[in-house]
Each structure stands twice: as structure tokens, then as C-alpha cells.
Amino acid sequence: MKNQVQMPEPEVLHSGIITDILSQAITGELIGMSNFASLAGTIDDYHEKMESVEHANCERQHAEGFISICEKYGLEPTINLEGYYWKSVRESFLKYARQKDYIGCLIIQEVMLECFAVSMYHDVGKSIPGSIGELFLAISREEEEHIEHSIDILKAEMEKDPESFTQKMKEIHKDCMYILAEWTAKTDLKGHCGVCKGDCMKNSLNQIDLDITSLRGNAMNLYLRTLDRIGLPSQKTIEWIINLPN
Amino acid sequence: MDNQPPQLKFAVIGHQDNWKKIIGFVNSIRKSEGNSNLSLESIREIYHYFPPSKLFDIEINSNSGKIEGYYIESFMPPDGLGVGKIWDNLGKTKAACEKAAVLGADIVALGGFTSIVLESGTEKFTAINNTKFTTGNTLTAAIITDSIQKAALRWGPSLKESNLLFIGSTGDIGSACVRYFAGKVKKLLLNARQSGPLTSQEFELKKQGFDCESDTDVRTILPKADYIICVASSVLPTNYGNLLKKDAIICDAGYPKNLSLDDINSTQKIYAGGMCLVENGYRFYPDHFQKNIYEFPLPNISHGCTMESVVLALEVKAVSFSQGRGNITVENMDYILKAAKKHGIVTAPFFNSSGLLN
Numbered sequence: 001m002k003n004q005v006q007m008p009e010p011e012v013l014h015s016g017i018i019t020d021i022l023s024q025a026i027t028g029e030l031i032g033m034s035n036f037a038s039l040a041g042t043i044d045d046y047h048e049k050m051e052s053v054e055h056a057n058c059e060r061q062h063a064e065g066f067i068s069i070c071e072k073y074g075l076e077p078t079i080n081l082e083g084y085y086w087k088s089v090r091e092s093f094l095k096y097a098r099q100k101d102y103i104g105c106l107i108i109q110e111v112m113l114e115c116f117a118v119s120m121y122h123d124v125g126k127s128i129p130g131s132i133g134e135l136f137l138a139i140s141r142e143e144e145e146h147i148e149h150s151i152d153i154l155k156a157e158m159e160k161d162p163e164s165f166t167q168k169m170k171e172i173h174k175d176c177m178y179i180l181a182e183w184t185a186k187t188d189l190k191g192h193c194g195v196c197k198g199d200c201m202k203n204s205l206n207q208i209d210l211d212i213t214s215l216r217g218n219a220m221n222l223y224l225r226t227l228d229r230i231g232l233p234s235q236k237t238i239e240w241i242i243n244l245p246n
Numbered sequence: 247m248d249n250q251p252p253q254l255k256f257a258v259i260g261h262q263d264n265w266k267k268i269i270g271f272v273n274s275i276r277k278s279e280g281n282s283n284l285s286l287e288s289i290r291e292i293y294h295y296f297p298p299s300k301l302f303d304i305e306i307n308s309n310s311g312k313i314e315g316y317y318i319e320s321f322m323p324p325d326g327l328g329v330g331k332i333w334d335n336l337g338k339t340k341a342a343c344e345k346a347a348v349l350g351a352d353i354v355a356l357g358g359f360t361s362i363v364l365e366s367g368t369e370k371f372t373a374i375n376n377t378k379f380t381t382g383n384t385l386t387a388a389i390i391t392d393s394i395q396k397a398a399l400r401w402g403p404s405l406k407e408s409n410l411l412f413i414g415s416t417g418d419i420g421s422a423c424v425r426y427f428a429g430k431v432k433k434l435l436l437n438a439r440q441s442g443p444l445t446s447q448e449f450e451l452k453k454q455g456f457d458c459e460s461d462t463d464v465r466t467i468l469p470k471a472d473y474i475i476c477v478a479s480s481v482l483p484t485n486y487g488n489l490l491k492k493d494a495i496i497c498d499a500g501y502p503k504n505l506s507l508d509d510i511n512s513t514q515k516i517y518a519g520g521m522c523l524v525e526n527g528y529r530f531y532p533d534h535f536q537k538n539i540y541e542f543p544l545p546n547i548s549h550g551c552t553m554e555s556v557v558l559a560l561e562v563k564a565v566s567f568s569q570g571r572g573n574i575t576v577e578n579m580d581y582i583l584k585a586a587k588k589h590g591i592v593t594a595p596f597f598n599s600s601g602l603l604n
Contacts, residue, residue, distance in 0.1 A: 217295030225297050228345075234299035235532060241296070242272055243279045246288055 083194030382551025411471035414478030
């Protein structure tokens with residue numbers, strides 16, 4: 001029997017920026033997991049309750065996937081759920097969870113956060129070669145299903161009462177998208193995020209042919225298209241985006 | 247019993263022709279929420295990420311009553327309309343067309359650069375389900391030719407004694423204008439960038455017995471013209487006024503309109519071509535878009551191409567009236583101009599960026 005030769009994993013180029021990206025991804029997935037777990041508590045319908053737990057588990061698996069790939073390549077991510085932006089997102093979600101506002105929770109988790117996840121994972125996946133990039137692309141595809149899951153439910157809500165749903169959406173947009181807009185602004189509007197290891201990773205994205213403007217632009221594009229599919233009036237949603245912190 | 251004819255819904259797909267308008271519209275929205283203005287640089291960075299979207303509703307007052315439609319902005323950056331961005335722009339235009347179909351428009355005009363999807367010979371893009379698309383080029387060409395005849399009556403000389411130059415003569419609108427004026431002027435002067443189509447056009451016209459001359463160099467042919475229809479943008483050299491005849495009259499029908507008034511002398515004239523006047527007025531909802539992105543020196547002015555969809559809707563004709571390249575007929579130009587007039591949509595008075603012309 002031949003001895004199998006164990007090949008060492010190739011060294012990750014630009015490991016600093018890739019570690020920071022993975023840190024943000026893991027922290028974001030754990031926030032998503034916590035959100036879906038909280039969401040399960042807001043739902044009376046047991047099918048939806050079980051589905052929510054399943055989604056929480058899905059986010060856990062994504063976090064585990066990212067943690068495993070860090071281990072594989074010897075990268076040491078920072079996982080900090082208390083970092084300014086992620087903690088603010090979590091608080092924004094909990095505000096609606098405490099009110100047992102299932103629709104509000106769905107909008108934050110499955111529209112706003114997932115649009116950012118799907119779009120940014122896709123862009124990052126295309127830019128990082130090898131298995132790390134492939135993992136981002138695979139998780140991006142899986143997160144798309146969460147967006148699809150929410151669209152039908154939210155469409156029905158919109159059809160029931162377009163005016164009040166649009167108003168509700170605008171309020172949640174102001175609560176949550178403002179945080180995500182600050183997080184993806186060109187400069188750190190609220191200081192260090194608490195997740196990146198050193199300086200803000202936005203300054204180093206060019207090492208892997210990315211920049212924060214296009215990452216944010218593509219995420220906003222997907223968000224706008226998703227709102228459009230839900231049936232929200234684009235005259236209004238474009239105004240919401242234009243008024244975001246820049 | 248209600249005997250009202252069925253009303254069709256029109257839509258217009260377009261793009262902005264300069265950043266100044268976009269800055270005005272973006273910052274008016276930010277101001278409404280008490281936010282600080284964005285710089286041109288910041289706006290340029292984000293603008294092209296917006297997906298094609300309905301921006302506002304339009305209400306047109308015609309002689310035959312009100313008609314409603316809407317405007318879909320394609321969000322093509324004004325400085326990204328060149329060949330280098332053609333695939334991006336095609337993608338945006340197609341997405342805008344799909345949006346119009348989802349919104350249930352019956353007839354949609356493709357304004358400015360977006361008409362490329364219908365003019366392109368390689369692709370059929372005339373309808374999505376029951377939504378029909380038109381470039382709007384037939385009404386634009388008809389309005390241009392009508393304005394030149396009115397200019398001749400107002401300022402002279404007569405067209406029969408004049409040389410008429412077409413800058414962009416082989417394009418869809420340019421070639422329609424050439425066909426219209428063949429036999430109506432002393433000489434047809436033809437100019438286009440590509441020599442092949444230009445030579446063919448000259449050959450065909452000569453074969454039909456029309457006096458004409460062509461040149462790809464506009465500087466050579468400009469001094470011979472009494473009237474000029476300029477369909478292409480940014481093609482005239484700096485200080486082109488020195489090359490013009492003393493009393494030359496230019497119909498600036500390009501998009502965007504960027505012939506400089508500074509380059510001509512006081513006896514020469516430039517007016518905005520291909521523009522309509524909606525006699526009974528129109529309104530946009532929300533109205534801040536009307537103030538910021540569709541402002542002209544005169545009230546109730548609109549582009550001819552966009553009005554083609556309105557006229558077709560008023561005529562209850564959901565058809566892809568203008569499509570392809572070089573297909574505009576003189577008969578169709580006559581028809582659409584008369585139909586527009588019937589509904590109170592007429593050739594705009596002579597104006598340019600400095601206001602109404604005397």
C-alpha cells in the first residue's frame with residue numbers, strides 16, 4: 001500500500017484582508033443565527049416556527065463553514081458580536097422581536113441583511129481564488145433562498161394594505177439600513193467596527209480587486225430590486241436609498 | 247351608458263443627458279429629509295448602481311381628454327453612453343423594458359440612447375407580452391422636418407432655393423429627414439461618420455435623380471449649407487460658426503443638445519429640434535421631478551420621441567410604430583404629425599438654451 005503524501009494547504013495571499021472579510025462574515029452569520037432563533041419566538045404558526053429554527057441552523061452551518069475554512073488556512077478571525085455595527089443590527093432586530101412583529105423581523109433578516117449577504121458574498125467569492133472564494137459563492141446561493149422565502153409573504157402583506165406596509169417598510173429601513181449604510185460608507189462613520197483586526201478593512205479591499213463603493217452599490221441594487229419585487233413603489237424606495245448616510 | 251373608448255397606458259424609458267440635472271434631483275430629495283447635499287463625485291459613484299425604475303407618473307392633457315402614463319429612468323450615466331459601455335446600457339435598457347411590461351404599459355417610447363435596442367438590426371425587441379415598444383423616431387423626424395419648413399417660412403430663404411445639410415444623415419432619424427426633403431430642396435448635403443453607408447446613400451439618391459453631395463468631413467460641407475439638421479451630437483468643430491454661411495439656420499436635434507451658442511454670430515440661428523409643445527400641458531407626480539429633471543426654457547415642452555407613445559396611446563394604437571433602422575416612411579411621418587396635432591401635441595416654438603427665438 002502506497003503512503004499518501006499529505007500536501008500542505010497553499011498559503012493564502014493577502015491573508016490580512018481575507019481574515020477581516022471572514023471575521024465580518026462569521027460575525028454576520030452568528031447575528032443571523034441569533035435573529036432567526038429570536039424570530040422563532042415571535043411566531044405562532046408552528047410550521048413557520050420550525051422553519052425559522054431551520055434557518056437559524058442554516059446560518060449556524062454557514063458560520064461553521066467559514067470558521068472551518070479559517071482553520072484550514074491557519075487564519076485567526078475576530079468574532080465579536082459586540083462590535084458597533086453588528087450589535088446595532090442585532091438591537092434593531094430585537095426591537096421588532098420584542099414586539100412579536102414577525103413581519104418586521106422578516107424584513108430586517110431576510111430582506112435587508114440577506115440582500116447584503118447575497119451580494120457581498122458573491123462579489124467576494126468572485127474575487128478570492130480557490131476554496132475560500134468557492135465557499136462564499138456557495139453560501140451566497142443558499143442565502144438567496146431566504147430572500148425568495150420572504151418575498152411571497154411580504155408581497156401578500158403589501159397587497160393587504162399598501163400604504164401602511166410602505167410606511168412600515170420605511171421605518172424599518174431607517175432603523176436598519178442606516179446602520180448597514182454607515183457600515184459600508186467609504187469612511188468609518190462611527191469609528192472602528194470592532195471586528196477588523198487592525199485598520200478598517202475597506203482601505204485594503206483593493207488588494208483583492210474590490211472596493212467598498214462597488215460592494216455597497218451592488219448590495220443596494222439587489223435591495224432595491226427585492227423591494228420592487230415585493231411591490232413597493234420605486235419612486236419612494238429610490239428616495240430612501242438617496243437619503244442614506246454616505 | 248359610458249361610451250368612452252378604452253384608454254391605453256403609455257410609458258417612457260429615458261436617461262438623463264447631464265450631471266447637473268442629476269445633482270439637482272438627488273439633492274432635492276436629500277434636502278426634503280434635511281440631509282446634506284451629495285457632491286458630484288459621490289453621486290457619480292452611486293448613480294449607475296440604481297436599477298431601472300419608475301420615477302414618476304405623468305398626466306397629459308390632450309384635446310381629447312387626460313391620459314396617464316409613467317416615466318422609467320434607466321439610470322445610465324450621462325457620460326457613459328459611448329461604445330465602451332454599450333453592453334451595460336443594453337442590459338439596463340432591457341431591464342427597463344421588462345419593468346414597463348411588468349407595470350402593464352401598453353405602448354412604451356424608448357427615449358435617447360435607449361432606442362438602440364429597437365434600432366439594432368441584430369435583435370428583435372418590439373414587444374414583451376402585450377407591451378409594445380417604439381423608438382419614437384418617426385414623430386421626432388416629423389417634428390424636425392415640420393420645424394425646418396416653419397423656419398424657412400419665418401426667416402427664409404425658401405427651401406426650393408436652399409441647400410439642406412444633414413449631419414448624421416445615415417441614422418434612423420437623419421435618413422428619414424433626407425427621404426422627406428428629397429425633391430423639396432435645391433440640394434441635399436449629406437454627412438455621416440462612416441463613409442460606406444454615406445456613399446451608398448448618395449448613390450441611391452442620385453439614382454433617383456436628386457441633387458446631392460456627401461462628405462464625412464463636416465468642415466468641408468458646412469460652408470455650403472443654408473439649413474442644417476444636426477442629428478448627431480458633439481460633431482461640430484470649435485468655432486464652427488466661422489464655417490457657416492452668414493444666415494445659416496441650425497436645427498439642433500441631437501441628444502443631448504450641446505451645440506454651443508457661443509460659437510455662432512448674431513445673424514446665424516440655432517434652435518432645439520425634435521421638440522414638441524403639449525398645448526394643454528402635462529404634470530408629473532411627484533412634481534419635484536418636473537422641476538429638477540425636465541426643465542426647458544418654455545413650459546409644456548417635451549421630446550418628440552417620448553410624445554410618440556402618448557400619441558399612439560391616444561390613438562388607441564398599441565403598435566411598435568418605429569423600429570429598426572431606416573424604416574421610417576414619409577407616410578408614417580405625415581400620419582403621426584397629424585395625429586399629434588389632433589390631440590394638441592405640436593411642433594415646439596423656436597427656442598434654445600437662451601430662451602425663445604424671435
